[in-house]
Amino acid sequence: MFYSARNRTIAIAIGGLVALTLSASFADDLIPQDSVVEAPTAPLVESPAPTLPPQETTTALAESESVTVAQEIGNSPISTPRPTPSATNSPTPRPTVTTDLDLLAENETPTVDILISPQPRLTLHMPISLGIDPRSRSYLMNSIEFWGTSTYLACFNGYGVGFDVGTAGAIDDFGNENFIVAGDRTANLRVSGTGAAIKSLLRTPGGIRINSSNGALAGHALSLSLTALTSAATDESYCGASKATSTSVFSPLKIDLGLVKGQGTLKK
Amino acid sequence: MSSGFNHSRPRKSKFILGALVLGAVPLLVSTFAASVTVGNGSLEFGQGSQQATACDSTVFIAMGEEWHPSPTPTDPSNGYFRVRAVTISNLDLTTCAGKKLRLRLIDGASSEITTGPTPDSKVLQIALPDQAPTSNVSDPVALGLSYLSGIGAPISTTLLATVSLSVSGTAVYDGTTLSATNADATFYLDPTALTVNIDGQSVRRTTVETVNNPKAPGI
Numbered sequence: 001m002f003y004s005a006r007n008r009t010i011a012i013a014i015g016g017l018v019a020l021t022l023s024a025s026f027a028d029d030l031i032p033q034d035s036v037v038e039a040p041t042a043p044l045v046e047s048p049a050p051t052l053p054p055q056e057t058t059t060a061l062a063e064s065e066s067v068t069v070a071q072e073i074g075n076s077p078i079s080t081p082r083p084t085p086s087a088t089n090s091p092t093p094r095p096t097v098t099t100d101l102d103l104l105a106e107n108e109t110p111t112v113d114i115l116i117s118p119q120p121r122l123t124l125h126m127p128i129s130l131g132i133d134p135r136s137r138s139y140l141m142n143s144i145e146f147w148g149t150s151t152y153l154a155c156f157n158g159y160g161v162g163f164d165v166g167t168a169g170a171i172d173d174f175g176n177e178n179f180i181v182a183g184d185r186t187a188n189l190r191v192s193g194t195g196a197a198i199k200s201l202l203r204t205p206g207g208i209r210i211n212s213s214n215g216a217l218a219g220h221a222l223s224l225s226l227t228a229l230t231s232a233a234t235d236e237s238y239c240g241a242s243k244a245t246s247t248s249v250f251s252p253l254k255i256d257l258g259l260v261k262g263q264g265t266l267k268k
Numbered sequence: 269m270s271s272g273f274n275h276s277r278p279r280k281s282k283f284i285l286g287a288l289v290l291g292a293v294p295l296l297v298s299t300f301a302a303s304v305t306v307g308n309g310s311l312e313f314g315q316g317s318q319q320a321t322a323c324d325s326t327v328f329i330a331m332g333e334e335w336h337p338s339p340t341p342t343d344p345s346n347g348y349f350r351v352r353a354v355t356i357s358n359l360d361l362t363t364c365a366g367k368k369l370r371l372r373l374i375d376g377a378s379s380e381i382t383t384g385p386t387p388d389s390k391v392l393q394i395a396l397p398d399q400a401p402t403s404n405v406s407d408p409v410a411l412g413l414s415y416l417s418g419i420g421a422p423i424s425t426t427l428l429a430t431v432s433l434s435v436s437g438t439a440v441y442d443g444t445t446l447s448a449t450n451a452d453a454t455f456y457l458d459p460t461a462l463t464v465n466i467d468g469q470s471v472r473r474t475t476v477e478t479v480n481n482p483k484a485p486g487i
Contacts, residue, residue, distance in 0.1 A: 123345045125335060131471055133329045138442040143349050143468075145335035168443040209443055254374075254473040255329055
């Protein structure tokens, strides 16, 4: 009996260890890996035609929501709540004379949240699939449409692709433009400005070029989210507050390059 | 009467065997997971037939799209991305000089898509200059822009398309610097977007052809 009980205890212990190992292994499989390209894009690439739904464009519609600023921030990935301007929040009355030191302090810690809440209604269109030459490693992106008069932060995320704004192969300085850019030549591009300014950048011949980070573009994807702000900013934490997000996948076109003989007329 | 001791050895063996089998499961799971991940990265490259044109074996295709609104009573934001332009890129105008260049768009049912104002307009054609130009050309008459039927017969109809043959600037396809040996031939299907509005999602195949362009005797 004593040995039987001991064996049972050993068995339970071994079983517990095995269960722990198993759960850890499954957890490894479930946790998203660094290369986020593979999971979302691969199924669409292998059979692009059947996966196309009847709807021809991805449409993201941001509805107005009656949430407070605090709730909005709480639901977004913004890690630290931003203080809202309120005189009553200050435990000690501030002096009425503003010193240079005070100005410096105010500049260092923004007291006004520029995130609009609730986010205004916004319609964003992007093609579900972008037909490209199967050999293509580069694509000039302008198939984006949205309507809105606000100031936005456009967050482009590439899955296996990077974004190059303005001059090809260079990190541009857009100091004189009416928009600001962060993340040029990276997979996380952020452009902020008025809706018209962002659109004009997209329509520019050298606008936003998408380059594959490895091999052909086909099979890779990009997503765009738009966040309404009160003033232009490229803080990445605002990207998560967007209610308008859309994704496009690069699909290879079949191409035929052929020679056709011209019709000749016989001389009589 | 048997004691517990007598049964302990077979039981121990069973426990050890069971533990080993259970311990191997995570390894198996990991192996299968790795296989799936590797498989997901594969891409079937070069679908469809790819033949070289006689004058240039390395031309590329780039399709430009733009939003085309098509509001409905229930959805005022309805619409689709129409094919604004199709560019044949990296074109060598020295080796292809004097040839006719034809473009077709084909849908998922392998049918030619109408690219002009009449249903039989299936092909867009230009005649490349006999000598490589030194500046961009966008005169549709000079480039002989025209519609053809599926079998290549000329069609007399209103020309809605425009064309641009670019030898300077940056290539639409890859942003490289254009030249006479790396030119862009861009067909704009209907700049007014009033008549020829092809949904970009319907285009599954493009065809580029070069055709000999014999001159009439005495020319």
